[in-house]
Amino acid sequence: MTGMGDLDTIKANMTQAIADNAAWQTIGAIRDKRLYFLPQDLFLLSPGLRYPDAVKTMARLIYPDKF
Secondary structure (H helix, E strand, C coil): CCCCCCHHHHHHHHHHHHHHCHHHHHCHHHHCCCCCCCCHHHHCCCCHHHHHHHHHHHHHHHCHHHC
16 A cells, blocks of 8 residues: 555554454455555656566565565
């Protein structure tokens, strides 16, 4: 997940939204605590040449034992 604005605020708002809505609990990633907040500089505003860094970031989150 990523969003525009202050990352700490985004995390707090999303965490609260998940806690307040039982529908979120039906999603496996939420139940398994696999919601990741992605760096805005790599995933917003046309990352372009940094695309390989964005893919590596996701890979590290999903497969931490491989890095």
